[in-house]
Amino acid sequence: MEKKFHISNVIMVFACLFFAGWIVQFFARFSWVCELACHFAWQYTVAIFAILVIFCLYKKWKIAIGIFCIFSWQAINLFAVFIPQSEIKLPQTSPMTILHFNVLRNNTNYDEVIFFLQKQQYDFVCLQEVTFAWENACKELYKSYPYHESSPRDDSFGILLLSKKPFLYKKVQYFSRSQVPSIVVKVVQEKREFTIVATHPLPPRTASYSAQRNAQLTTVANYVKNLETPVVVIGDLNVTPWSPYFKDFVHTTQLQDSRQGFGIQCTWPSMAPLLWIPIDHCLVSPQVKIYERKVMSNYGSDHYPIAIRFSVPVLEENN
Secondary structure, three states, rough: HHHHHHHHHHHHHHHHHHHHHHHHHHHHHHHHHHHHHHHHHHHHHHHHHHHHHHHOOOOOOHHHHHHHHHHHHHHHHHHHHHHOOOOOOEEEEEOEEEEEEEOOOOOHHHHHHHHHHHHHOEEEEEEEEOHHHHHHHHHHHHOOOEEEEEEOOOOOOOEEEEEEEOEEEEEEEEEEOOOOOEEEEEEEEEEEEEEEEEEEOOOOOOHHHHHHHHHHHHHHHHHHHHOOEEEEEEEEOOOOOOOOHHHHHHHOOOOOOOOOOOOOOOEOOOOOOHEOOEEEEEEEEOOOOEEEEOOOOOOOOOOOEEEEEEEOOOOOOOO
């Protein structure tokens, strides 16, 4: 009995330390370090469930009830993304496909990525961390994707957008003082114009980087909310859906997370499964229908690509 009591006390200490760390996420708006803690929702859910089981085994029922309440709240918030989207009743255009892939600037598996893209033949391809070497390698795709816009760089923020459909408008745009490029294009599908915004804010590695990421998300959100066309925002946003800054972005733009109904879909870091989090996103106007969303093979990158099949509402003809 004495040994069991000792072990249970050790477990209690570790549980208290864990929940102290878990609570930190609720102060995300006050510190960039606290905000980092909010990105690991599925890991928290698994850990809390394990702690709950342990306290049940030791028959610490009062504590277990409290932990069960926390687990229920955490699980409901986590698994809400599995609930299917509301049915869109508006008539839709023919479906299209778009792929987003942060290729990793130091990744040299050019041939594998090119072969993959040639085989899949998406309508649109957004590549990020595109260096001059990556841009040069991707020129092989220009026959399949005759329309393109790019801003290659030697750092991690080059970008390339490939399209099978002609651009009505295209621009490399800078949404914040970090001066990392985004690409905005307008295309048409069956007479219906829509806008694609591909963007890649700085990662929240420091207080300064975090502030610049948040500023870029705010600027993009304000830009998007004023667009008159349906919108697809896609890219490595360096933020998870559980961050208050992601929630601010969704609230401002009124866009829908394309993950809804398809699950958590973690995309980074590919080499560390226990730390996987979803930071590569595709958000769409409420009237845009998502048919499919998949996470694909990473081909040497630290990110997994995401592929989305979608359609936009048909243009209403004025009689």
